[in-house]
Amino acid sequence: MQFYIMTLFPEMVMNGLNTSITGRAIQKGLLSVEAVNIRDYAFNKHNSVDDYPYGGGAGMLMQAEPVYQCYHALEERIGKRPRVVYLSPQGETFHQKMAEELAEEEELVFLCGHYEGIDERVLEEIVTDYVSIGDYVLTGGELPAMIMVDAISRLVPGVLHNDVSAEFESFQDNLLEYPQYSRPEVWHGKQVPEVLLSGHHANIEKWRRRESVIRTAKNRPDLLVRAELTEEEKTLARKILEETGKA
Numbered sequence: 345m346q347f348y349i350m351t352l353f354p355e356m357v358m359n360g361l362n363t364s365i366t367g368r369a370i371q372k373g374l375l376s377v378e379a380v381n382i383r384d385y386a387f388n389k390h391n392s393v394d395d396y397p398y399g400g401g402a403g404m405l406m407q408a409e410p411v412y413q414c415y416h417a418l419e420e421r422i423g424k425r426p427r428v429v430y431l432s433p434q435g436e437t438f439h440q441k442m443a444e445e446l447a448e449e450e451e452l453v454f455l456c457g458h459y460e461g462i463d464e465r466v467l468e469e470i471v472t473d474y475v476s477i478g479d480y481v482l483t484g485g486e487l488p489a490m491i492m493v494d495a496i497s498r499l500v501p502g503v504l505h506n507d508v509s510a511e512f513e514s515f516q517d518n519l520l521e522y523p524q525y526s527r528p529e530v531w532h533g534k535q536v537p538e539v540l541l542s543g544h545h546a547n548i549e550k551w552r553r554r555e556s557v558i559r560t561a562k563n564r565p566d567l568l569v570r571a572e573l574t575e576e577e578k579t580l581a582r583k584i585l586e587e588t589g590k591a
């Protein structure tokens with residue numbers, strides 16, 4: 345999978361993504377990540393890409409032409425109109441199902457705004473998806489882009505050492521992940537649940553599913569609306585919601 349990140353700060357993006365799991369996946373050729381500097385497409389000797397907004401107001405605005413020329417160069421290289429994600433608080437909040445959908449793309453372009461944003465006209469022309477990572481404001485789109493690349497990359501075959509782990513993590517089926525334990529068997533007087541030591545895989549999976557429902561009801565009850573639960577699990581979730589005063 346190929347990621348292209350249109351940014352004013354390519355070093356920031358690549359320094360982050362060239363480490364850990366994404367870094368190893370890049371080295372193995374499972375992913376391609378390229379940060380494209382929008383300043384390279386400025387049309388003045390100072391490589392300036394911003395100007396004052398019409399109508400006044402605080403701050404500067406990224407101009408349309410450098411952004412468009414940067415995008416146009418990528419479009420020609422890719423050979424088709426790519427999917428372009430603009431990181432903005434105005435967009436749909438990023439979630440796991442969106443990550444799964446975007447992981448199906450062969451190429452994905454991220455557009456990172458800065459200053460007070462980007463001229464609306466170029467956004468209307470090139471952006472296909474507006475995505476937010478939460479209801480707060482950051483200084484630029486670089487960190488959100490890195491978060492999305494990380495989440496999407498985990499779903500690309502071969503990126504994780506154990507591909508099954510991506511399938512059964514938090515938010516799968518709209519449930520949080522169950523508690524997990526490692527050695528030693530007893531730590532600070534706390535014992536690993538006996539079912540995990542039993543070797544009975546069916547019982548272990550049943551316990552994990554139950555714990556996922558309990559944890560979701562306690563910590564993220566909003567997710568239960570979209571979760572597919574059995575009648576027994578619905579009764580369990582209602583009980584937890586009542587006990588925690590969230591019903």
